[in-house]
Amino acid sequence: MKLKSNPERYGTVAVSIHWLSAILILALLGSGFRAVNSMDAAAKAGFLRFHIPVAIIVLILTAFRIVWWWRFDQKPLPVEGAPRWQERIARWVHVAFYVAILAMVASGIGMIFLSGAAPAVFGAPGAVLPNFTDYPPRAPHGLGAFLLVGLLVVHAGAALYHQFIRRDGLLRRMWYGGRLDRLETS
Template sequence: MLKNRPDRYGPVAVTIHWLTAILILAALGSGFQADQAADAATRAGFLRLHIPVAITVLLLTLFRIVWWWRFDRKPIPVEGSRPWQERFARFVHVAFYVVILGMVASGIGMMVLSDAGPSIFGGSGVLPDFHDYPPRVPHGIGAFLLVILLVAHIGAAFYHHFIRRDELIRRMWYGA
C-alpha cells in the first residue's frame, strides 16, 4: 500500500521526505559554495548543480502538497505528544513549504533579471554578480531560515528518538 496508515507514513510520503531532505542539503551546500566561490568558473560549476537540484526540490514540494491535499492523510500524532508540540510541528512543516517556494521564486527572479542562464549552462558570457539583483536578499534570508527550520526539525526528531523514545522516526521509514 502506498498511502499512510494511522500509525506510520507510507512509501510515497517516506520517499518524498528523504529525497527532499537530501536534495535540500545539496541545494544549500551548492548555494553556499557558489556564494563563497573565488572565481566565476567555480561559481558557475556549483550553480550548474544548485539550479537543477532546487527545481527538483520545487517539484517534489508541489507533489507533496498535492499528495497531502488530494490523496492521503497524515498519520495520527504520536502518543503522548502535547498540543503545543503538534502545533509547532505543523508550523515548521508549513514554514518549510513557504520558504522553499519563496527561495525558488527568488532564485528564478535572479536568473531572469540577471540573464545568467547562458553563462551558467552555455559557458558563454560573463557570470553576473547576483548581489546586484534585489531577489538576492530574500534568497539569502530564505537560506538562513531553511537552515533554522532544518535544525528545528532534526532537533525535534532527535528529541523524540533519544529522549522520548517514542518510535517517531521509525514512522518516517520503510517497513512495518
Template sequence: MSLKSISEQYGTVAVAIHWLSALLIVVVIGSGFRAGAMEDAAALRVHVPIGVVILLLTLVRISWWCFMDYKPASVLMPSWQDHASRAVHILFYVVILGTAASGIGMVILSGAGPIIFGGDLATLTDFFDYPPRRPHGIGARVIIALLILHVGAALFHHLLKRDQLLRRMWFGAR
C-alpha cells in the first residue's frame, strides 16, 4: 500500500488520518459530555488536548487532499448517495473546525488553559457562562449525527451491497 491514494484505494496517510481521527473523535465526545455535565472536571485534561490533536489532524487532512493526494474514484452508486456522501464529508470538516474554534474560544475567554494543563480543577469557572459554549455543544451533537450517518452508510455498503467500499479505507492491498 502506497502513501498516496490510487484510483481504487486510499493511501496509507489518508487511512491513518481517518482511523486515528475516528478514534480520537469518539474519545473527545465521551470526555466532552462528562466534562460538560460537570461530572468529571478532570475529563477536560483529556478532552482539550485531544480536541487540539483532532483540529491539527483535520487541517493536515485538508492540506493532504488539496496539495499532496487525490481521492480515489467514486464507486458506482446512485447520484443522491454520492451527493449525500460528499455533503457528509464536507460537513464533518466544517463542523470539526467550528467546534474546535468554539472550544478554543471557551478556553481563552474563561482563562481555563493553565488550569486544564496542570492547575487546580476546583478553580474552573462554569463554561456555560461563555458564548462559545452553545455552538460547541451543538457541534458535538452534529458530529454525533454525522458519525451515525457515516458509519451507517459504510455498514450498508459493506454488509448489504458488499461492494468493497469499506476496504478502500483500510490498510493493505485490496
C-alpha cells in the first residue's frame, strides 16, 4: 500500500490518520462523558488528565490531516454508482467533523484557561477543580460532544450501509491493502 491515495483507494497516511483519530475520538468522548458524570473531584481530574493530552493529539492529527489533503494528497474518486446526494452528505459530514473537532478543542482550551483548572487537573497540591458549568465554553463543548456522537453514528452507519447493503467496496478503500474479506463474506 502506498503512502498517498490514488483514484481507487486511500493511502497509508490517510488510513492511519482516519483510524487513529477514530479510536482517540471515541476515547475522548468516553473520558469526557465520564468526567461530566463523575461526582468525585479526584476521579473527574483523573479523567481530565487523560482527556486533555488525547485532545491535543487529536488536534495535531486533525491539523495534519487537513494539511495532508490540502497540500500532498488527493481523495479517491466517489464510489461508482453512488447517488450525488450521498456524496454531498458525505462531504458535509466530513467537513462537520473537522469543524466540530476544532470547535471542541477551542472550547476545551477556553474552559481550562478561563476556569484556571490546569493546576487542579494536573495535581497541584491544594488546587480545587472548578465547576466548569460556570464558564461560557462549557455549553458549546457539551453540545459539540453530542454533535460528534451524531456524526459518528451517521458516518459509521453509512460505512456499514455501503459494506453490507450496497456491497460496493467503500469500506475496503479505507483499510490497509483493502483486506476486509471476512466482512465481505458475512
